[in-house]
Amino acid sequence: MSTGSYDVAIVGAGPAGCIAAKVATQHGLKTIVFDSRNHIGKPVQCGEFLPIPEELKNIFPNSARIARLADVPKKFITNRTSKLMLSSPSNHQFEFSLISNIIDRAKYDPYLAEQAEAEGAHIHLQTTVIRRTDSNLLILRNKSGRQIINAKVIIGADGAQSRIAQSIGASYQNKAHDLSPAIQFVMTNIECDPNTTEMYFGHQIAPGGYAWVIPKSETMVNIGLGFRRAFTFTSENAFSYLQRFISSHPANIQRMKKGKILRKSGAIIPMGGPLSKTYSDSVLLVGDAAGHVMASNGGGIPTALGGGELAGIAAAQHIHQNQPLCWYEAAWKTEFGEELSSALGILRIADKIMISDSLTDWCMRLAGPRYLQKLIRCRLPFPVRFASKTFVKLLALLSSF
Numbered sequence: 001m002s003t004g005s006y007d008v009a010i011v012g013a014g015p016a017g018c019i020a021a022k023v024a025t026q027h028g029l030k031t032i033v034f035d036s037r038n039h040i041g042k043p044v045q046c047g048e049f050l051p052i053p054e055e056l057k058n059i060f061p062n063s064a065r066i067a068r069l070a071d072v073p074k075k076f077i078t079n080r081t082s083k084l085m086l087s088s089p090s091n092h093q094f095e096f097s098l099i100s101n102i103i104d105r106a107k108y109d110p111y112l113a114e115q116a117e118a119e120g121a122h123i124h125l126q127t128t129v130i131r132r133t134d135s136n137l138l139i140l141r142n143k144s145g146r147q148i149i150n151a152k153v154i155i156g157a158d159g160a161q162s163r164i165a166q167s168i169g170a171s172y173q174n175k176a177h178d179l180s181p182a183i184q185f186v187m188t189n190i191e192c193d194p195n196t197t198e199m200y201f202g203h204q205i206a207p208g209g210y211a212w213v214i215p216k217s218e219t220m221v222n223i224g225l226g227f228r229r230a231f232t233f234t235s236e237n238a239f240s241y242l243q244r245f246i247s248s249h250p251a252n253i254q255r256m257k258k259g260k261i262l263r264k265s266g267a268i269i270p271m272g273g274p275l276s277k278t279y280s281d282s283v284l285l286v287g288d289a290a291g292h293v294m295a296s297n298g299g300g301i302p303t304a305l306g307g308g309e310l311a312g313i314a315a316a317q318h319i320h321q322n323q324p325l326c327w328y329e330a331a332w333k334t335e336f337g338e339e340l341s342s343a344l345g346i347l348r349i350a351d352k353i354m355i356s357d358s359l360t361d362w363c364m365r366l367a368g369p370r371y372l373q374k375l376i377r378c379r380l381p382f383p384v385r386f387a388s389k390t391f392v393k394l395l396a397l398l399s400s401f
């Protein structure tokens with residue numbers, strides 16, 4: 001068993017952890033990163049849909065940081081879609097403009113890690129953090145056995161089921177409701193419109209979630225879905241929902257016939273909004289570990305980048321100037337808290353609607369592309385609280401007929 005001392009220890013070398021590591025080292029901090037994977041970025045557990053910086057400026061108007069960080073170098077972009085198509089349970093389709101890069105995370109994530117290493121951060125792969133103790137030690141396991149390290153600040157960038165979040169008592173209570181099992185295939189030999197990203201809603205398709213088709217090129221797609229256990233009446237798993245979507249949804253029957261599956265992957269998406277607490281005296285939570293995902297669409301790359309940079313700055317200001325870590329929570333709330341909370345409000349309303357396919361159809365038609373595009377961009381045309389109450393009343397009224 002060996003030990004070591006660091007200014008900052010980061011658990012997880014995804015986008016959030018790598019950006020935090022880069023910034024912490026840039027500020028002169030001795031920084032170490034652990035990830036249980038063999039290779040950074042692989043397997044890809046992501047649809048790779050990242051709106052272009054101009055769209056992100058519109059989605060997160062208070063965070064120039066997010067738009068700057070999401071300006072991904074061209075060599076990591078495999079395609080650009082200019083439209084989003086939403087399909088209702090009865091396959092009524094609504095299209096609107098939303099320009100997005102489709103990035104190659106198998107290459108982009110390692111690039112972020114290389115940038116952190118170039119600044120001096122040490123990244124250790126095949127190293128699993130088993131737990132964090134109350135005295136801020138990390139117990140690790142790797143090929144050489146168990147190790148213990150200590151750090152002044154620990155950054156939990158360890159995804160939706162974060163052990164670091166658990167260690168500060170900050171996890172979701174209702175996992176069936178707030179965690180979404182998601183699965184994705186990369187398929188080739190598909191005829192698709194390379195200009196359009198598609199989203200499919202319906203209780204039979206993905207209860208409490210949606211299915212997506214994201215074109216990586218004219219013939220290759222990321223096709224996947226996320227659902228939530230609290231919205232199912234069966235024990236069906238994500239894999240079986242996806243197989244049914246591919247083989248029997250009217251949009252897919254023809255175009256998927258000759259399709260070949262190149263890769264399969266699955267992971268969990270946090271859908272319960274930001275955790276109630278994203279810091280402690282010596283811990284910061286970032287990215288999925290903090291619940292920083294837009295609950296109205298499941299996207300978490302932009303906020304992982306923005307939150308990662310803020311966490312690196314917060315750690316440096318804490319260690320150099322004794323600034324309390326609560327600064328971090330105030331900072332992310334200022335930059336993207338309102339949008340994440342609106343997105344959660346939208347999902348809560350959708351939760352009440354999506355239990356019925358006919359109600360979902362009706363509401364999507366009522367909203368039309370004009371309002372659907374606002375909802376996807378985390379915007380309600382009226383205050384969330386008011387909308388929530390109005391919808392509940394409306395639903396009560398409808399169900400009384």
Ligand SMILES: Cc1cc2nc3c(=O)[nH]c(=O)nc-3n(C[C@H](O)[C@H](O)[C@H](O)COP(=O)(O)OP(=O)(O)OC[C@H]3O[C@@H](n4cnc5c(N)ncnc54)[C@H](O)[C@@H]3O)c2cc1C
Pocket residue numbers: 011012013014015016017034035036037041045046047048049050127128129130157158159160163182183184224266267268269286287288289293298299300301302304
């Ligand atoms: C199927 C799917 C599709 C998605 N599609 C999109 C999309 O199209 N667009 C979008 O914006 N978002 C998408 N997301 C969400 C997006 O992938 C995440 O929000 C984003 O990757 C979050 O980055 P992160 O750095 O917080 O976490 P991650 O990228 O999940 O990285 C966490 C890292 O922590 C490591 N780790 C975990 N536990 C430990 C431990 N105990 N010890 C050591 N290492 C550990 C993991 O190995 C992993 O490398 C999708 C998610 C899924 C599952």
